[in-house]
Amino acid sequence: MRPRSTILTEQELEIMKIVWRLEEVTVRDVYEAMLERRKVAYTTVMTMMNILEQKKYLKKSQNDRAYVYRRARPQRQVIKGMVREFVDRVFNGSAEPLLVHLVEDRRLSAKDLEDLTRMMGKNS
Amino acid sequence: MRPRSTILTEQELEIMKIVWRLEEVTVRDVYEAMLERRKVAYTTVMTMMNILEQKKYLKKSQNDRAYVYRRARPQRQVIKGMVREFVDRVFNGSAEPLLVHLVEDRRLSAKDLEDLTRMMGKNS
C-alpha cells in the first residue's frame, strides 16, 4: 500500500495556516475560521485535523470538552520543508532558476534583493 | 464533478521534463527515459501523455507509425505558472519570505544574490 504522502496537501495547508495564526485551537475554531472562506462541514475539518495529527503536524491534548490542537513542529520548519520539496521537484534542487523566475515575474524588487544581501552580510 | 486540476502533478511534471529535454518524442521515447528511473508500464506513460494533451501541455502530430509529441507552450511559461501557484498558495503571494527560506537553507549563496542583482541592474 502506497503510504500517504507526508507533505501537506492544499487543504491541509489551509488548516495549518489557521493553526499557526491562532496557535491553540479546537476543531470548532478551525471550522469557523474556514467558514469565512468557504462552505465546509464540521466533520470534514475534524477528519482533516485527525489526518494532520497522524502526519505529525498537529498534536492534541484533552482540555475541557473538546480536544485542543497545537502545531507539532515549528512553522518555519514545515515551510522550509515545502520550499525544499518544491525546489527539488521543479528545479532539481537548484534555487537560482527559481529566483530568476521570481524576479522576472516582478515578485521580487531590486530593493528586496538589496535588503536580503545586507541581511546575509550581517549573519555571515 | 470537480474539474481535473490544470496544474502539473508530480508524475506529469516528470514527463514534461523529459519532453523539454528531448523536444520531440514518441510515447516510447518517454517510456524508455522513465524506465531509467523506475519501473512503469508503456500504457501508463501513454495515458499520462494523453492527459497532458487534454490539459494543453502537449500537442501531438501524426508522423510515421507513432504520434510525435511536442510541448504546447514554452517551458518558461509553465514553470513560471508553477512558481506563481506555489508562492500564492504557501506565502499568500509574497515572494520575500520564500527568498529568506532559500537563503537560510543555503540554497542560495551571497554570490547568487550578487549575480542576480547585477542582472536586474542591466534589465531595468
Add this chain to the structure above:
DNA sequence: TTCTTCGTACTAATTTATTAGTATGAGACC
C-alpha cells in the same frame, strides 16, 4: 500470406485526497 511487433483506443483497478454523514456519549439546562 501468416506471424510478430508495436502503436493506439478503450477500459478499469487502486490509492490518495476530499468531503461529509451517522452513531453515540458527555455535559448543560429546565
Add this chain to the structure above:
DNA sequence: GGTCTCATACTAATAAATTAGTACGAAGAA
C-alpha cells in the same frame, strides 16, 4: 430525569491521480 447541544469515533461516498491491462489494427518479417 429528560432533552438539547456539541464533541468525537467510525464509516463511507466521490473524484482525481496513478497505474496498467485488453483488444485490435497496421506494418514489417519470414
